[in-house]
Amino acid sequence: MARMLSLLGCGEEAACLSFDRLQRMAPAAHDALAAVARDERVHDALLRGLLARLPPAGPNSRALVAMRSVHKGLGQGDPGLQCAGIAALDSAVCTLLSGMLRRGTHLPWHGPLRAVLRKIRDDEARHVAVTQAIALRNGETNKLRAAAAQLRHDLVVALTLAGNDFEALGIDPDRTLAAIAGLPTGLLRS
Ligand SMILES: [Fe+2]
Numbered sequence: 001m002a003r004m005l006s007l008l009g010c011g012e013e014a015a016c017l018s019f020d021r022l023q024r025m026a027p028a029a030h031d032a033l034a035a036v037a038r039d040e041r042v043h044d045a046l047l048r049g050l051l052a053r054l055p056p057a058g059p060n061s062r063a064l065v066a067m068r069s070v071h072k073g074l075g076q077g078d079p080g081l082q083c084a085g086i087a088a089l090d091s092a093v094c095t096l097l098s099g100m101l102r103r104g105t106h107l108p109w110h111g112p113l114r115a116v117l118r119k120i121r122d123d124e125a126r127h128v129a130v131t132q133a134i135a136l137r138n139g140e141t142n143k144l145r146a147a148a149a150q151l152r153h154d155l156v157v158a159l160t161l162a163g164n165d166f167e168a169l170g171i172d173p174d175r176t177l178a179a180i181a182g183l184p185t186g187l188l189r190s
């Protein structure tokens, strides 16, 4: 669990920085992006809080390196493409968290764990709506969806390296990764 949270947490740090940068690049969407950046800072703190209470685990360094490079790639391109990538990433995080929260998984018992994961999932769903709307105002559907598909591909490569951690939590890695690999049909279409 600690390894999975570290993987999610490295995204929160990166997300805070990309939203700060995007606010400067897309001033028209400043307030919406500022609200998302605030959420990401809360997520970062919540995940750190959970990690401090869980039994420590050696890091899955390969997965972390791959995940950081996914986030680095998100900072490239114009605001439309960046927002398309963020919408693709946050919607994948929703899928991942829903998989973790499903009945029958072996999440360790820990007071606020499920509540925190649920809160992050619900916030990420809102971020998808915000970033998708900005992307559609700033780019063509085909290009946006291509950037989103590339992001999902890179994300699956990174998460595949954490397959053992999925299994240890009672989450079927094949099923989860297949769900993340496919871009939702309605995503980034006006
Ligand atoms: Fe987040």
Ligand SMILES: [Fe+2]
Residues within 6 Å of the ligand: 015, 040, 090, 123, 124, 127
């Ligand atoms: Fe987010």
